[in-house]
Amino acid sequence: MISARGLTKSYGSTRAVDDLSFEVRPGVVTGFLGPNGSGKSTTMRMVMGLDRPDAGTVTIGGRRFHDLRWPLREVGALLEAKAIHPGRSATNHLLAMAHTNSIPRARVDEVLAMVGLESVSRRKAGKFSLGMSQRLGIASALLGDPGVLLFDEPINGLDPEGILWVRNLLKGLAAEGRTIFVSSHLMSEMALTATDLVVIGRGRLIADTTVDDFIASNTVATVLVRSPGADGLAAALRSAGAGVTTRPDGALLVTGVDAGRIGDTALAAGIALHELSPVQASLEEVFMELTSDMVDFHGQTPAEVGV
Amino acid sequence: MTTTAASRVVLPDVDHGRAGFVTQVRSEWTKLRSVRSTWVCLTIVVVAGIGLSALVTNIEAGRWGTLGLADRATFDPVRISQTGSFLSQFVVGVLGALVITSEYATGSIRTTLAITSKRTTVLSAKLLVIGVVVLVVAEATAFASFFTSQAVLVAHGAKMLPADSSIITQVRSAAIPYVSLADGGALRAVALSGVYLLLLTLLACGIGFILRHTAGAIAAFVGVLLVLPLIVNVLPSSLADSFERYLPSNLGLAMILVTTRKTDFAGVLLPPWEAAGLLALYVVIVVVLAGWLLVRRDA
Numbered sequence: 001m002i003s004a005r006g007l008t009k010s011y012g013s014t015r016a017v018d019d020l021s022f023e024v025r026p027g028v029v030t031g032f033l034g035p036n037g038s039g040k041s042t043t044m045r046m047v048m049g050l051d052r053p054d055a056g057t058v059t060i061g062g063r064r065f066h067d068l069r070w071p072l073r074e075v076g077a078l079l080e081a082k083a084i085h086p087g088r089s090a091t092n093h094l095l096a097m098a099h100t101n102s103i104p105r106a107r108v109d110e111v112l113a114m115v116g117l118e119s120v121s122r123r124k125a126g127k128f129s130l131g132m133s134q135r136l137g138i139a140s141a142l143l144g145d146p147g148v149l150l151f152d153e154p155i156n157g158l159d160p161e162g163i164l165w166v167r168n169l170l171k172g173l174a175a176e177g178r179t180i181f182v183s184s185h186l187m188s189e190m191a192l193t194a195t196d197l198v199v200i201g202r203g204r205l206i207a208d209t210t211v212d213d214f215i216a217s218n219t220v221a222t223v224l225v226r227s228p229g230a231d232g233l234a235a236a237l238r239s240a241g242a243g244v245t246t247r248p249d250g251a252l253l254v255t256g257v258d259a260g261r262i263g264d265t266a267l268a269a270g271i272a273l274h275e276l277s278p279v280q281a282s283l284e285e286v287f288m289e290l291t292s293d294m295v296d297f298h299g300q301t302p303a304e305v306g307v
Numbered sequence: 308m309t310t311t312a313a314s315r316v317v318l319p320d321v322d323h324g325r326a327g328f329v330t331q332v333r334s335e336w337t338k339l340r341s342v343r344s345t346w347v348c349l350t351i352v353v354v355a356g357i358g359l360s361a362l363v364t365n366i367e368a369g370r371w372g373t374l375g376l377a378d379r380a381t382f383d384p385v386r387i388s389q390t391g392s393f394l395s396q397f398v399v400g401v402l403g404a405l406v407i408t409s410e411y412a413t414g415s416i417r418t419t420l421a422i423t424s425k426r427t428t429v430l431s432a433k434l435l436v437i438g439v440v441v442l443v444v445a446e447a448t449a450f451a452s453f454f455t456s457q458a459v460l461v462a463h464g465a466k467m468l469p470a471d472s473s474i475i476t477q478v479r480s481a482a483i484p485y486v487s488l489a490d491g492g493a494l495r496a497v498a499l500s501g502v503y504l505l506l507l508t509l510l511a512c513g514i515g516f517i518l519r520h521t522a523g524a525i526a527a528f529v530g531v532l533l534v535l536p537l538i539v540n541v542l543p544s545s546l547a548d549s550f551e552r553y554l555p556s557n558l559g560l561a562m563i564l565v566t567t568r569k570t571d572f573a574g575v576l577l578p579p580w581e582a583a584g585l586l587a588l589y590v591v592i593v594v595v596l597a598g599w600l601l602v603r604r605d606a
Contacts, residue, residue, distance in 0.1 A: 048421040050606040065424065069325035072422040073318060079421070083414030085342055092341035099333035100422050101326050107316040114312060140418065145314040173312055 001026055001179055002047060002148060006056030009042055009203075016042040018203040019056070024181045024196070026147070029174045031194030031211070032183040035291050039203035040183040041079070044152050047181075048077050060148050072101040076141035077150040081133040081157070086126020090117055090136050093125055094143060101144055111139040130157030138166070148179040155189060167193045187284035201291045211283060218290055219281040223259050225252040226275035227266065236269045237262065253279070326423055331432035339406065339436055348402040349444050352504070355398070356391035356448035357455050363390040364456040368463035371483040384465075384485045385493050385565045388456030389449060389500045396559065399441050399504045400528040403511030406437050408521040416519075420606045427598050430516060434509055434594065441508040446501035453488065453497045460485035492565040492579075499562035499583055506583075507532075509590045510555070516597035532556050551575065555589060558582040 002024040009017040017039040024030045034040050045051040047058050049065030057064065060075050068074045084093055094108040112118045115135040120128070125136065134157055141149055151170070155163045170193055174180045181198075184190050190197070190211070197214050199207040207214055227233045230252055234244045242262070243255040254262055259276050266273050339345050364387050371379070410416035419429055457465075465485040486493050510531075515524040532555060539550050551557055552575060561582035577585065 045417075045606070048417075049424075050417055050420055052603075052605060068424050070321055071326060071424050073321055077421055079417060080414050083418060085338075085409060085413050085415055087342045087344070088338070089341065092337060096334045096337040096341070097418065097422055099337055100330050102319050102324070102330055104316055104318070107314055107318065110314065110316055111312075142312045144422075145312070145318060169312070176313060 001061055002058065002150075002181055003062075004043070004047075004056065004058040007043065007046060007053050007058055008055040009039075009046060009051060009053050016203050017046070017053075017200075020200065020203065020205055021056075022198045022205060022208045024179055024198070026179040027174055027177055028195035029170045029180045029182060029193050030196040030198060031190040032181055032198050032200075033185070033187070033190060033287060034183075034200040034206075036185065038200050038291075040200065041152055042203075043200070044077070044079060044150050044181075044183065047150060048075070048079065050079075070101045070144070072097065072103070072146065073144035074146050075148040075150065076144055076146040077152075078134075078137040078141045078154055079150070079152050081130065081137040084125040084128075084133065084136065087124055089122050090125055090128075090139075091121045093136070094140060097140055097143055103144055107143060107145075111142050114142065115139040131159060131162055134158055135162070138169070146178075149173060149181070151180075151182045153184055154182060155184070155186065163189065187287050188282065191283040199287070199290070206290060215281055215283055215286050218286045220255050221258070222279040222281075223254045223257075223262055224275065224277050224279050225254055225262055225273065226250070227252070227271055227273050229269075229271040232269060233266055233271045236265050236271070240265050251275070326428075327425070328428050328432060331423060331428045332435055335429075335432045335436040339440065342409070344405055344409075345402065345440075348398050348405075349440070351398045352395045352441075352444055353448050353451075355394045356389075356445075357452050359391035359394060360388050360452040361455045361459050363387060364459045365463075368460055368465070368483050371463070379483075382484065383565055384457065384460060384468075384483075385453070385496045386563055388453045389497070389563050391452055392449070392500055392504060392559075392563070395445070395448070395504055396507050396532060397529065399445070399508040400511040400532075401525055402441070403437055403508035404515035404524040404528060405521060406433055406512055407515040408519065408524050411519040412521055417606050426601050430594070430598050430601055434512060437512055438505055438509055442501060442505045445504035446498065449497050449500040450488075453493075457485045457487075486565075495579060496563045496565050499579055502583060503559040503562050503586070506586045506590050507555070507559075510586075510593055513590065513593035513597045516601055517593070548575075552577050553585065555586060558586040562586075 004020055004022050007017050007020040020039070020043060032040055042051060046053050047060065047065070060068065065071065065075070090112060091108060094111065095105060098105065098108050109118070112121050115138050117132065117135055117139065120132065125133070128136065134154060138151070138154060141151065155166050158166060167189070170180055170182060182194065194211055196210050197207060198205070199214070225233065230246065230250055234246065234252055237244050237254055237257065240257060240261065242257040245253045247253060259278055263273065263276060367387055410419055420426060423429060460483055463483055466482040468484045468486055468490065488494050488497065511524065511528045514527050518524045518527060536554055536556055539547050539554060542550065557576055561576035562579050564576065564579065576582065
């Protein structure tokens with residue numbers, strides 16, 4: 001269990017995290033979403049006792065980080081995968097970490113096998129690819145077999161097989177009753193992995209909910225309808241109180257009534273239906289919609305800049 | 308790959324004990340021994356310490372016949388045996404700084420601090436480990452240099468200085484002198500030569516904790532040893548004379564000088580133990596500042 005209360009942190013005149021409160025419960029994967037620069041990494045650093053909040057507190061299992069007796073065995077974190085001395089081997093890197101918390105050497109070999117790095121454990125970490133570094137970072141988070149785990153962008157640089165592995169690993173860790181807090185900017189991946197969500201923008205809490213509720217409560221139920229008599233159907237639906245917009249390809253997007261009502265209306269009007277499908281908004285669409293005014297760094301497509 | 312991350316290795320009970328100084332020392336030793344820069348620096352200390360000292364001793368002994376009486380009277384067979392420490396002082400400075408600045412450069416300091424609940428433990432454990440390693444190597448090198456250089460002198464027909472100080476000058480003018488370790492002050496001078504390198508290592512490490520940047524820390528360290536004396540030199544001589552003896556480089560010189568003998572530095576420098584104490588005080592001040600900043604600053 002991670003519990004943040006009124007977390008606030010400024011760097012100079014920039015307020016990175018602003019009165020942020022949330023809870024991360026054990027047993028499920030909790031996704032931590034926000035645009036670049038929204039304060040995700042700052043929040044994670046405050047959880048790990050690296051940055052000192054200007055105001056507010058954050059606790060791990062009810063205790064602040066600096067009150068933990070064996071930090072590595074109570075909370076594991078992957079914050080920066082490449083933050084390893086390039087001249088040190090993976091084994092020695094983990095061994096140095098293990099010593100601080102009286103973790104036996106055999107556990108080092110165990111986590112290296114777990115992440116699939118046992119064959120390169122003696123190689124210098126500076127020679128590792130980003131994907132291998134991520135795996136080593138995950139190994140270091142797992143080293144103390146902790147009940148609480150934080151992962152900052154864990155699938156960066158991983159190949160599809162690695163991404164699938166991380167997804168299953170995170171779910172497996174949660175199923176073991178651990179608290180799993182994962183930041184990512186890859187919404188589609190979070191939709192597949194996370195059950196709960198903490199969403200922030202500009203350092204403020206936008207949502208602390210489940211993925212399903214987040215999508216449901218932030219989208220208007222829409223049904224896509226194709227019909228040879230689209231114009232007549234649109235008129236009939238409007239008179240039944242529905243909102244109807246016509247797409248360029250002739251399909252209708254209907255809001256305000258469910259698919260059953262649309263079918264009944266079409267039958268009553270004697271108009272044939274070729275397609276009738278509820279549109280499920282993706283987590284990505286909902287997220288973009290909700291945070292569009294909170295993104296600090298907008299890119300432009302060539303068309304927008306007039307190329 | 309396994310489907311569970313649970314440890315099959317039995318970990319010690321979480322409810323007993325806590326991560327502390329002893330566990331951190333083990334970690335810091337693992338970190339120190341597992342990078343090549345450590346062994347490169349220590350090898351240079353040994354090779355430069357013994358080799359450079361023997362080389363300079365050999366050159367000096369070879370041109371003894373051409374030296375004037377004044378130069379012969381101030382020749383110090385102990386000091387020349389520690390010539391290599393002029394180079395070694397910079398090498399241990401680099402090593403002391405790198406122990407911490409390499410963690411800031413790679414970002415691994417955040418891993419270090421995120422697995423220990425008390426930050427000052429990291430500072431004290433690092434100082435202990437690097438201190439013990441450098442002290443052992445530096446002392447062994449200092450004594451090896453001493454014996455090597457005396458052997459070089461003997462090979463050039465050196466005569467041991469007698470205990471009777473009234474005839475020392477006469478003996479010096481006749482032949483190049485060498486000394487035994489038991490000779491007044493020699494043991495202390497050689498031992499403090501190693502202690503000097505220890506204190507500089509700790510000083511550099513403290514500077515590294517404060518500046519958190521490899522190039523910055525090494526530049527500051529070199530500045531203290533080389534640039535500070537230059538600045539003091541351009542002060543009015545009345546001021547320079549009163550400051551000079553407190554410079555770290557001159558404290559080091561005072562520590563390895565055999566003051567019972569007449570040398571060109573007699574009276575200018577502090578007595579050896581006072582010099583060692585003052586340099587240790589500088590180290591304490593820097594380390595306390597480093598610890599204060601370490602606890603307060605964001606990692």
